[in-house]
Amino acid sequence: MSLYEATVPQLTKMLSNLERWIDEAEAHAKAKGFEPDLYLGFRLAPDQYAFARQVQSACDSAKFAAARAGGKEPPKHPDDETTLVQLRARIRAVIDFLASFDPSDFEGAESREIRLPFMPGKAMKGIDYVHQMGLPNFYFHLVHAYAILRHNGVALGKMKFIGGLDVYDV
Numbered sequence: 001m002s003l004y005e006a007t008v009p010q011l012t013k014m015l016s017n018l019e020r021w022i023d024e025a026e027a028h029a030k031a032k033g034f035e036p037d038l039y040l041g042f043r044l045a046p047d048q049y050a051f052a053r054q055v056q057s058a059c060d061s062a063k064f065a066a067a068r069a070g071g072k073e074p075p076k077h078p079d080d081e082t083t084l085v086q087l088r089a090r091i092r093a094v095i096d097f098l099a100s101f102d103p104s105d106f107e108g109a110e111s112r113e114i115r116l117p118f119m120p121g122k123a124m125k126g127i128d129y130v131h132q133m134g135l136p137n138f139y140f141h142l143v144h145a146y147a148i149l150r151h152n153g154v155a156l157g158k159m160k161f162i163g164g165l166d167v168y169d170v
Helices: 003-031 038-041 049-072 084-099 126-151 156-161
Strands: 114-117 122-126
Touching: 003 038, 003 049, 003 084, 003 126, 003 156, 038 049, 038 084, 049 084, 049 126, 114 126, 122 126
Parallel strands: none
Antiparallel strands: 114 122
């Protein structure tokens, strides 16, 4: 599997799932009679990011994983979303950025040197970055966003996390 296949389609799918979770959260809030944007401040523990920051971080992880492996400059986002509508726009912007890639952008990505801005003077090979940092970091924040919604009563199950499957008859 190429690094394109390991990143762009799966990151896109999971960010699309995240958008649907927000739809479900809004419906849940309306059914329970509270303002849906309250979700932005919900968190699982006092020392963890709130929902808004988990979504921002999942988006950042997705765009950085693809950009670094695919050799493109990622878009900048100021982390100033204060509504679910704005978070949805952030998710959509990252999905659109991911759509700008094609497999040829990832040619040689396995051995591409990925410099880590959060670790000055350090680098990783593309394949190691994607598998050891890019994808795990993305899923870390995505799972926390999901768990915050579940913890607060949104009826999301495993299949809403996983999303559609490419199955076929045998």
